[in-house]
Amino acid sequence: MKNSVAVRIADFLSHFPPFSLLDQDQLELIAGEVKVMYFEQGKMIFAKDEKVHDYFYIVQKGAVDLQKMGENEDPETIDKCDEGDVFGLRPLFAKENYQLNAIADEESVVYAIPLEIFKPYAISNPNVGNFLMESFASNARNPYSEEYRGKLIADEEDISLNKKEALFELQPIPIIKKMVTVAPNTCIQKAATLMSKKRVGSVIVVEDKKPVGIVTDVDIRELVATGRVPISGMISEVMNSPVICYSKGLTIAQAQLTMMKHNINHICITKDGTPNTKVKGIVSEHDIIVSQGNNPAVLMKAINRAGSTKKLKKIRNKINILLNGYLRSNIPLSHISNIVFELNDATIKRTIQRCIEKIDQPTPVKFAWMSLGSQGRKEQLLNTDQDNALVFEDVPEEKLEETRAYFLKLATKVTKRLNIIGYEFCPAEMMARNPKYCLSLSEWKEQFSDWVTTSGNDEILLCQIFFDFDISYGDVRLTNSLSDHIFDILKGNRNFLNRLAAQALRNPSPLGFFRQFLVEQDGEKKDLFDIKKRGIMPLTDAARLLILEHRVKNISNTSERFEKLAQLEPNNKEIYQACAYSSRALIKFRTKQGLKHKDNGRFINLEDLSKEDKIKLKRCFKTIKEIQELIKVRFEATYYL
């Protein structure tokens, strides 16, 4: 009798080495003995110096960090395992204790493979044995991963982590294997269309699989766009020939030299290194730069080329590494948040774009995807919840529900994928897939008018969330029209602003009478300090209120709002500037905490803080107190509602 869960596990294993090297029966046998383990974010799977387990591990869902202890006992992530990656191989080879920490970087499900069951295969099947040896020798996990991913994922760069800088130039060159090739008699327009579709900067012209020429973006610009060769001409008329070829073993240093010598930025890789054999791949100058590590421009490009949600998730993990590096090197937060915002924004855009393509049905009318809350304010540094909404162009009454149905379908797809990438579903269902927040332009206007005039507590809360929207995708005229509408209905509505003010004061300055921190009184987070509720939100609420009062459009970032207010009210300049500073400081604080504890950084254990940090925090809270005093006086607001 087959165990159907084991069959399912065997199926998963069969996609990844070393298991892919085994046959179905062997896999099912192993799967039947697997232990399925669940780890919360931040939980240790094994620790350095711990005695080796009777298992090794493969990540089924989630991500696991492998960490080395740095000099000052600061753990440094040296590798990140995600779906299908094997780790913890040490016990297969040595009896000594683990050398690394393995820690769940996010909520993870891990399969533990018992050594006793697996060892016979490692010994009897030389391929399996070799794979494991190489994995182990590379100290991390998966020697195939670079090459392997290259094979699986079409035409995109591999962005590798922390390559050893010193040896960098002697490393083998990153080769793109899925290059675009055309025949010499291909029409130029067709070739250019292909390049644009595949988002590549070059095509190799082949005859009999052998390279006869290469055409790059530059050639098209120089020869075709200038009119020297008609667009209907053949690609062979514009190609560079002969092609500079090398064989696979080329190092980065050699490639750089060759490019300099010939003044080219692409090298073709063939089987034996001459133009007389089959094309195996292409190397571009850009790819060399890319392989040097993480940089935002590269990540951005990778996002725009990503062909799967899984790939976007991997990039998302790299964004976090980048973020960590930025914070360590003390780069100004405004700069960091701009970059991270752009990368997040590109991820959302790419996801929406892919979903539209998937639906296979053109969007019926123009629409705009709005990000709300922290992403809308460009303050989302760590993965937090997704809050979004959708507005579409007005359609005739009888078309309304049909149109909505299309956009709900789209939004369901998008939100689901964003969730996989790491933006968790909004627990209050404030997402575009909720029919309440997927509305036509006039429905939204009506909805906003309704919230502003009714303004009970729920409505005020909704206004606070929805007023900070930022367009992520689509037609900006729709969102502009919504912003205009908001300012129209708020004109002269002092009552609403007063209520908003009261709401902005609901979380008083977090310092108690004796200047001690106010911590949570009960519940799961007892005795922890809630930096979001007591630090960041009061400032965000204050900035929104004051900027609405001044009727300033299109600034949604809290510290930028305060900077603007400092210009508008020179007499309060100092306090606004202090607020802008505090807002950035608190977000930075939260982000650091979040990265350290692998969570959203919201709840802080005060005992973890240094004296210096505590003083810094207290200074921010003093600012909160002052801005709240200002609001209290200006809006005649009371704490009572």
Place this chain on the structure above:
Amino acid sequence: MIGKWFKKKKVHDDLPYFWQNYASSFEEKLPEKISEVRFVVFDTETTGFDFEEDRILSIGAVRIENKSIEISDSFEVFLDQDRFNPDTVKIHGIIQNEKFEKISELGALKKFLNYIQNSVLVAHHAGFDIKMINKALSRNGLPKLKNKVLDTAVLYRKTRIITNFIDRDKVYSLDEIAEAYNIDLIDRHTASGDAYITALVFMKLLSRLKGHGPNLKDLLKIRK
């Protein structure tokens, strides 16, 4: 030990040995700490939703201890039933006379009781599965299940935030929860596949419900 056994025998004198064995496992107190408790997550596939008319076609279960599932220790039986309902075949795909190795209802119950012992039972919409099994037990002249029971549908609702913006009385299907928790739905509608998905959901729920307390009794207290 022998004394205990005799005492039990007095109560269940007329009942078969496997039931007595099952019943006596309850003399052992359940551990306090959730991490030490043995949970059995199970699911049944049935011919329909009528407790009198319909029959269990298969039972699948996995055991969770300290947030881990031993696959070798999972449970799966297919039952030989006279009743057959073509309408539900399209849901679970179990057709009559298929080449699964099938056993009698009594045989399946015997195996199941032996497997669960005094574990805490977990199922999605647990009420249905428990009642189905209790009906089967009673058809075979046996008393009801004695285990403590947790329902993942109820626990999930408890993890939803308290706000006026969502419908808190909504009943969540296993599919919806799995999607929210990013669990792949491959073997839906086989008893073991569903039990396995429910088990993953349950482990994720446990970490989200930590705030309710570290002990089993805190978990058992969670009601609608």
